[in-house]
Amino acid sequence: MRRLVSTVLLSLCAMAAVAQTDTLVLDDVTILGQKWTSYATGIKVTRLDPDSATASQSLADLLQSSALAYLKTYGNGQLSTLNIRGTGASQNSIFWNGINSNITSLGLSDFSLTPMALVDDVSLQYGAGSSLLGSDVIGGSVHLAVTPRQTSELALALTQGSFGLWGGRAKARYYGRKWSAATRVLYQTSENDFPYQNIAAVGNPNEKMDHAAFEQWGLSQDVWYEINTRHQISAHLWYQSMDRQIQPGLNTSQRDNQDDQTMRALIQWSADYGDHNGTLKVAQLQDRIDFNGDVSVMPRTYLSYEYEYVGSDNWSLRGGVNWQVLSADIDAYETDISENRQDLFVSLGWYPMPKLNLSANLRQSLVEGFDPSLTPSLGWRYLASSWLTWTGNLSRSYRVPTLNDRYWRPGGNLDLRPESGYHAETGVEITRSKLKHQLSIYYGDVSEWIVWLPQEGYWAPENIDEVEIFGVEYESAWKVTKQLKVNASYAYNRSIRTAGATDSFEGKQLPYVPIHQIKSSLTYQQHWWSIGGDGQWTSQRFTNADNSGSLDPFFMVGLHASAQAGSAWSFSIRANNLTNQDYQLVLNRPMPGRNYQITIQHNFDFN
Amino acid sequence: MKRHLYFYLLSIVSLVFSSCGDDEGPTSPAGEYASGVFVVNEGNFGGGNASISHFDLENGTVSKGMFSSVNGGALGDVAQSMSLSGEEAYIILNNSTKVEIVNYGTFESTGTITDGLANPRYLAVDGDRAFISNWGNFDENFQLDQSFIGVVDLADNSLSTKINTNDGVEHIFIFEGKLFVANSFTNTVQAFDMDSYELLGTTELAQSPGQFAVDADENLWVISQGNFAGNDGALTCINTTNFSIERRVNLGLNPANKLVPNDASNLLYFYQGNTIYQFSSRGTDPSILAEMTDFVGIYGIGYHEDDELIYVSDAVGFGGEGKVVRLTVDGVEVDEFGAGIGPNSFVFTP
Numbered sequence: 001m002r003r004l005v006s007t008v009l010l011s012l013c014a015m016a017a018v019a020q021t022d023t024l025v026l027d028d029v030t031i032l033g034q035k036w037t038s039y040a041t042g043i044k045v046t047r048l049d050p051d052s053a054t055a056s057q058s059l060a061d062l063l064q065s066s067a068l069a070y071l072k073t074y075g076n077g078q079l080s081t082l083n084i085r086g087t088g089a090s091q092n093s094i095f096w097n098g099i100n101s102n103i104t105s106l107g108l109s110d111f112s113l114t115p116m117a118l119v120d121d122v123s124l125q126y127g128a129g130s131s132l133l134g135s136d137v138i139g140g141s142v143h144l145a146v147t148p149r150q151t152s153e154l155a156l157a158l159t160q161g162s163f164g165l166w167g168g169r170a171k172a173r174y175y176g177r178k179w180s181a182a183t184r185v186l187y188q189t190s191e192n193d194f195p196y197q198n199i200a201a202v203g204n205p206n207e208k209m210d211h212a213a214f215e216q217w218g219l220s221q222d223v224w225y226e227i228n229t230r231h232q233i234s235a236h237l238w239y240q241s242m243d244r245q246i247q248p249g250l251n252t253s254q255r256d257n258q259d260d261q262t263m264r265a266l267i268q269w270s271a272d273y274g275d276h277n278g279t280l281k282v283a284q285l286q287d288r289i290d291f292n293g294d295v296s297v298m299p300r301t302y303l304s305y306e307y308e309y310v311g312s313d314n315w316s317l318r319g320g321v322n323w324q325v326l327s328a329d330i331d332a333y334e335t336d337i338s339e340n341r342q343d344l345f346v347s348l349g350w351y352p353m354p355k356l357n358l359s360a361n362l363r364q365s366l367v368e369g370f371d372p373s374l375t376p377s378l379g380w381r382y383l384a385s386s387w388l389t390w391t392g393n394l395s396r397s398y399r400v401p402t403l404n405d406r407y408w409r410p411g412g413n414l415d416l417r418p419e420s421g422y423h424a425e426t427g428v429e430i431t432r433s434k435l436k437h438q439l440s441i442y443y444g445d446v447s448e449w450i451v452w453l454p455q456e457g458y459w460a461p462e463n464i465d466e467v468e469i470f471g472v473e474y475e476s477a478w479k480v481t482k483q484l485k486v487n488a489s490y491a492y493n494r495s496i497r498t499a500g501a502t503d504s505f506e507g508k509q510l511p512y513v514p515i516h517q518i519k520s521s522l523t524y525q526q527h528w529w530s531i532g533g534d535g536q537w538t539s540q541r542f543t544n545a546d547n548s549g550s551l552d553p554f555f556m557v558g559l560h561a562s563a564q565a566g567s568a569w570s571f572s573i574r575a576n577n578l579t580n581q582d583y584q585l586v587l588n589r590p591m592p593g594r595n596y597q598i599t600i601q602h603n604f605d606f607n
Numbered sequence: 608m609k610r611h612l613y614f615y616l617l618s619i620v621s622l623v624f625s626s627c628g629d630d631e632g633p634t635s636p637a638g639e640y641a642s643g644v645f646v647v648n649e650g651n652f653g654g655g656n657a658s659i660s661h662f663d664l665e666n667g668t669v670s671k672g673m674f675s676s677v678n679g680g681a682l683g684d685v686a687q688s689m690s691l692s693g694e695e696a697y698i699i700l701n702n703s704t705k706v707e708i709v710n711y712g713t714f715e716s717t718g719t720i721t722d723g724l725a726n727p728r729y730l731a732v733d734g735d736r737a738f739i740s741n742w743g744n745f746d747e748n749f750q751l752d753q754s755f756i757g758v759v760d761l762a763d764n765s766l767s768t769k770i771n772t773n774d775g776v777e778h779i780f781i782f783e784g785k786l787f788v789a790n791s792f793t794n795t796v797q798a799f800d801m802d803s804y805e806l807l808g809t810t811e812l813a814q815s816p817g818q819f820a821v822d823a824d825e826n827l828w829v830i831s832q833g834n835f836a837g838n839d840g841a842l843t844c845i846n847t848t849n850f851s852i853e854r855r856v857n858l859g860l861n862p863a864n865k866l867v868p869n870d871a872s873n874l875l876y877f878y879q880g881n882t883i884y885q886f887s888s889r890g891t892d893p894s895i896l897a898e899m900t901d902f903v904g905i906y907g908i909g910y911h912e913d914d915e916l917i918y919v920s921d922a923v924g925f926g927g928e929g930k931v932v933r934l935t936v937d938g939v940e941v942d943e944f945g946a947g948i949g950p951n952s953f954v955f956t957p
Binding site for chain 1: 656
């Protein structure tokens with residue numbers, strides 16, 4: 001314990017000495033165009049600022065450096081899943097413009113597939129949110145969008161980096177009285193032949209990764225049209241592809257290749273009459289995965305309507321429905337699957353007195369044969385004084401078994417039940433002029449947790465685990481001067497299995513859920529240049545259910561600097577893993593040591 | 608616990624006595640692990656944490672991960688099987704596409720076979736040759752390209768011949784001067800000549816044949832898993848001269864592909880889920896020997912002549928370190944010891 005404390009102190013000192021990157025905004029976050037955020041009372045939502053220094057990175061990189069969450073990453077640029085608030089990879093989701101975008105076969109998202117260059121608004125919702133967001137949101141959710149802005153711009157950037165990384169991106173915006181548009185394009189490729197020490201081989205030789213190259217494309221297109229002062233229609237398109245060699249585990253002869261392609265299209269119509277408003281969404285999403293030539297295609301059609309009535313100054317009511325058709329053409333399924341899902345939801349927001357905000361939400365999901373129970377939540381937010389706010393939330397959560405859980409042959413189990421959780425959280429926010437603190441304590445119990453277990457020559461899922469989750473999160477943002485900003489955060493998380501496949505798993509911490517995490521960042525911004533850095537420390541992570549194996553704690557520092565030459569040119573440099581730490585985020589998958597990225601950007605000014 | 612201790616002491620006593628008389632056979636190596644039971648722990652797929660552990664029958668101690676501690680570095684990924692011959696142990700690392708050779712007394716590495724392997728599964732040694740079953744590679748439709756037996760010259764660990772087989776060649780067995788192979792993706796067992804490597808005959812039996820066993824009457828048996836969820840697994844006795852079926856016993860279930868003999872009682876053991884079955888080849892139907900109610904799932908089975916005990920392993924869903932339980936031939940639990948991740952089989956020293 002003393003060693004831990006000293007390590008923590010040491011790392012804090014080190015972080016204070018270094019600089020940072022990503023600015024965490026601890027405001028009462030309302031995600032533009034996402035009405036549910038006004039009813040997420042007592043639920044923690046933070047905004048992560050993807051800035052120019054992170055533009056060549058993925059959503060996984062951004063979360064790893066700045067969010068209180070663990071990214072289970074299978075190598076550099078490889079599959080990366082999110083463990084947030086002590087839950088597993090399937091118990092959270094990426095929402096694109098408010099639509100759950102988890103790959104329906106796997107029921108999870110690969111966070112390394114999302115390039116930060118395609119979005120400008122990233123928010124992270126912590127904890128259970130099923131009553132507001134539906135299935136999968138047991139541990140949290142990540143929300144992506146491009147937001148309309150009153151500016152026109154065009155910027156082109158080129159990036160070069162270690163291990164053969166290079167790429168370019170373009171960002172264009174048009175703002176007019178009726179029409180606005182934003183276009184983002186990205187191309188990136190890397191040999192990714194990073195050196196590493198092969199701790200699995202006799203003599204621990206230094207080797208070069210020979211099977212982790214990737215090529216990535218991305219496009220996002222957003223168009224907004226103001227029909228009149230009350231009606232707006234918008235169209236959104238997203239395409240991402242990642243063709244990569246799968247980085248093999250050490251000492252394995254695997255040489256797999258995977259090409260992931262995601263297409264998303266949405267038309268959204270919003271009407272706002274002051275005391276009532278409505279939003280209609282029609283969307284088509286499709287994930288396509290080509291694994292060694294074997295292709296799976298998973299289309300999803302999405303339709304939703306929600307209506308909000310603002311009764312008076314002190315209450316509002318929201319209700320809606322969404323309907324989805326999940327399809328899958330996967331060789332391992334006996335037939336092509338097409339499944340209907342409906343969600344009905346209602347929310348009430350109420351200010352019984354000016355300083356107290358209450359909200360109640362209720363959701364019923366209808367899935368053939370898998371109806372999750374009615375899912376309520378109740379939240380509050382009380383302004384105890386000008387500087388102290390007390391929040392809290394009680395909720396249920398659920399997760400519908402994935403298509404693979406049910407239809408994969410052999411093993412798919414049609415008798416599975418949805419996972420089900422009970423959650424409580426409370427927090428305080430303290431705002432002292434330039435310093436803001438946020439402290440959250442949470443507790444949850446998730447049962448019917450689905451685990452795949454071996455049978456005679458194949459694996460099959462069962463509702464077998466029950467997990468009790470307890471944690472504390474502290475985040476702070478300090479605007480030291482106009483130029484200098486500092487963020488620091490700490491998370492303590494215990495996720496204890498109370499029932500499992502066997503006795504030796506009970507009472508044990510879930511694998512890949514670190515008990516302690518510290519993340520911090522610092523930026524210093526002058527009018528034409530800036531420097532920043534980030535530091536993080538992650539405690540030991542167990543690699544299996546009986547906690548007999550683990551990965552060592554690691555400490556990591558990143559630095560970045562940028563400068564502008566006039567208004568037309570800007571340069572930025574980023575250094576990751578400065579101390580050249582040898583670390584793994586998943587057992588047997590090495591990560592790269594110190595590495596750099598340099599970006600040159602040219603801005604065309606139309607304003 | 609007292610009962611366990613009693614059986615444990617009993618087994619030591621019987622071991623001491625039996626080891627006095629049985630000193631014929633090939634020379635054993637010297638070293639800490641020269642005598643006892645090896646447990647093959649395949650490890651997590653991709654985790655690179657395959658290991659061999661050793662159970663010392665005399666003092667009941669378990670040694671784990673000897674390959675790493677003796678040689679440095681990791682053993683590899685997915686230890687599919689291990690075979691002993693002379694002083695050597697041959698450990699097949701399926702997902703590392705290699706065979707590690709160690710002196711099994713000391714566990715010092717004495718060589719590695721990699722030449723020509725593709726999805727290696729099992730190994731049998733005959734003199735200075737090793738026969739290694741290889742599934743071959745999968746194409747993009749998950750169809751096997753060409754399964755084969757690799758014949759390896761143990762003088763220089765080079766592949767000298769590939770004997771093509773039907774798909775998914777798994778267990779191999781040298782019996783009466785012939786090489787029998789079970790092709791697990793098919794319903795066939797093939798027999799090959801040991802010198803010319805010519806196909807001598809093919810036996811069609813229940814789908815997905817696995818491990819071979821010879822009963823006390825010198826009959827060759829093979830277990831078939833059957834079709835997926837078809838409950839049509841079977842035990843088949845093969846005529847080793849004309850390769851016809853001598854006898855087929857339909858099991859009405861889908862067993863694991865493992866079959867071990869108990870010569871003394873003329874019994875064959877196999878399992879499905881948590882249930883151990885025994886079959887007397889002189890009798891008719893198999894019967895339930897024991898239910899391992901606190902197991903996640905049986906993953907390996909062995910029968911040790913020396914202590915006359917049945918060894919069963921639980922891979923605990925690959926969520927952590929597995930365990931081994933020893934049972935009497937009456938199905939009574941004797942004791943339990945820890946294993947590595949994913950214990951799939953037992954190898955008993957001669």
